Amino acid sequence: MERLSLPFVFLVLSFISLADCGSIGVNYGRIANNLPPATKVVQLLKSQGIERVKVYDTDPAVLKSLSGSGIKVTVDLPNELLLSAAKRQSFAYTWVQKNVAAYYPSTKIEAIAVGNEVFADPNNTTRFLVPAMKNIHEALVKYKLDSDIKVSSPIALSALQNSYPASSGSFRPEFIEPVFKPLLEFLRKTGSYLMVNAYPFFAYGSLPNLISLDYALFRENPGVVDSNNGLRYLSLFDAQIDAVFAAMSALKYDDIKMVVSETGWPSKGDPNEAGASLENAAAYNGNLVRRVLTGGxxxxxxxxxxxVYLFALFNENNKPGPTSERNYGLFYPNEEKVYEIPFTVQGLKNYRDKQSPVTGSGERLTTPVGGGGGNYSASASGQTWCVANGEAGKAKLQPALDYACGEGGADCxxxxxxxTCFDPNTLEAHASYAFNSYYQKKGRLIGTCYFGGAGYVVSQPPKFGKCEFPTGY
Structure with a gap:
């Protein structure tokens, strides 16, 4: 994971019916002295429905614990071994036999990450990357594992020369001929994919006055239009991903797939780390899971x-650097969740009606008191509605209303x-109806009643005049 200081901006959030389209995994880092044993970690992963895990080494205790679990595993050949793997085919044979073949197939190893963010490695191991990948792949061929296990290498976004607008994405020129073309050719030849570590948190943190927090957290926002092709991006994450796709396309490798090998948001940071908070971490990771699992x-x-692999499974107390580095975890070392987010399609279905006070989406399960212009009667249905915040003002409400009735597809x-619902003819009443229509059509998913702070969730049915608010479409 590398801190970035360049603006990587961007997407179209796809709010479609819940289907198992994308896949969520987690990074299981262990730079800590207080983590539970690997056997308990595997039980935790299974209890959460997490079906993919990425580790940063080939620790025998971890790989043995994952045996028979059904969890798909990506292992790592560390940067310090790149030279040996590149120079000696015999080393690659021995490494694969000892660290992969010895556990497969009972431990479902599906990929080997050769190095990690090698382009940012201060030890200048970049020139060894592709030769090492080729030798590791040859070792997989030797043990007849090459059709089941892919070989790739995670790159940081600092490997890009340009990233904004997304369609102008390009790799750093000094690496194109010696590394990127051979790397992409290897991925194409072996049917593998490019691993990318993408962190909107770093981009937002470096330019908080220029990048909208809503844009970084997958919340409702006007979006950013790519000046080259007119595409509108509603999330920073998607713009970062498309910048890499564009860089590959510029080299004529449009057919290479991508796996997001790391992404996350810290729940705590130093005073100068803009955006690092529990609420924002819950928003980013929760909305990211929804975005991935709803497809598109x-x-x-x-x-x-x-x-997409979330970073990381646990808070790691021995990581160096700023406070954020020790607070990316989804779980505390005692296995309690740092914040509540789902990891599976079923989890999304169960979760959207049980949002906690801190959802990360800015939503509140509450009943407004006074000044709202609406009458709220009690309901025991467990249903929720979305209404406009009358105190948000016209500057926020009008654009949000226009979005809901336009691009949002609300029934206005x-x-x-x-x-029937024209009266009362007030901006708050009309916006409330439109917001609720959008919210219900999107299945009441977290984040779909934010509207830049102009909307919030209530647990009692709103009523403006004689207008009744639907709960389904």
């Missing part, structure tokens, strides 16, 4: 369902002149 690709690759016919 990016503006440049609309059919490219993504596999009832609030047209002469229709």
């Amino acid at each position: 690709g990016t503006p440049l690759r609309p059919h490219a369902d993504l596999t 016919h009832p609030i047209q002149p002469g229709s």
Whole structure:
């Protein structure tokens, strides 16, 4: 994971019916002295329905614990071994036999990450990357594992020369001929994919006055239009991903797939780390899971369902650097969740009606008191509705109303002149109806009642005049 200081901006959030389109995994880092044993970690993964895990080595205790679990595993050949793997085929044979073949297939190893963010490695191991990958692949061929186990290498976004607008994405020129072309050719030849570590947190943190927090957290926002092709991006994450797709396309490797091998948001940081908070971490990871599991690709690759590995499973107390580095965990070392988010399609279905006070989406399960202009009667149905915040003001409410009735696809016919919900003819009433229509159509998913702070969730049915708010479409 590398801190970045360049703006990587961007997407179209796909709110479609819940289907197992994308896949969520987690990174299991262990730079800590207080983590539970690997056997308990595997039980934790299974209890959460997490079906993919990525580790940063080939620790025997971890790989043995994963045996028979059914969890798909990506292992890592560390940067310090790149030279040996590149120079000696015999080393690659021995490494694969000892660290992969010895555990497979009872431990479902599906990929080997050769190195990690090698382009950012201060030890200058970049020139060894592709030769090492080729030798590791040859070792897989020797043990007849090459059809089941892919070989790749995670790159940081600092490997890009340009990233904004997304369609102008390009790799750093000094690496194109010696590394990127051979790397992409190897991935194409072996049917593998490019691993990418993408962190909107770093981009936002470096330019908090220029990048919208809503844009970084997958919340409702006006979006950013790519000046080259007119595509509108509603999330920073998708723009980062498309910048890499564009860089590959510029080299004529449009057919290479991508796996997001790391992404995450810290729940705590130093005072100068903009955006590092529990609420924002819950928003980013929760909305990211929803975005991945509800399917749909990016503006440049609309059919490219993504596999995404969240960083990280635990808070790791021995990691050096700023406070954020020790607070990316989804779980505390005692296995309690740092915040509540789902990891599976079923989890999304169960979770959307049980949002906690800190959902990360800015939503509140509450009943407004006074000044709202609406009457709220009690309901024991467990249903929720979305209404406008009358205190948000016209500057926020009007654009949000326009979005809901336009791009958002809300049913706004009832609030047209002469229709059943036109009266009361107030901006708050009309926006509330439109917001709720959008919210219900999106299945009441977390984040779909934010509208830049102009909307919030209530647990009692709103009523403006004689207008009744639907709960389903």
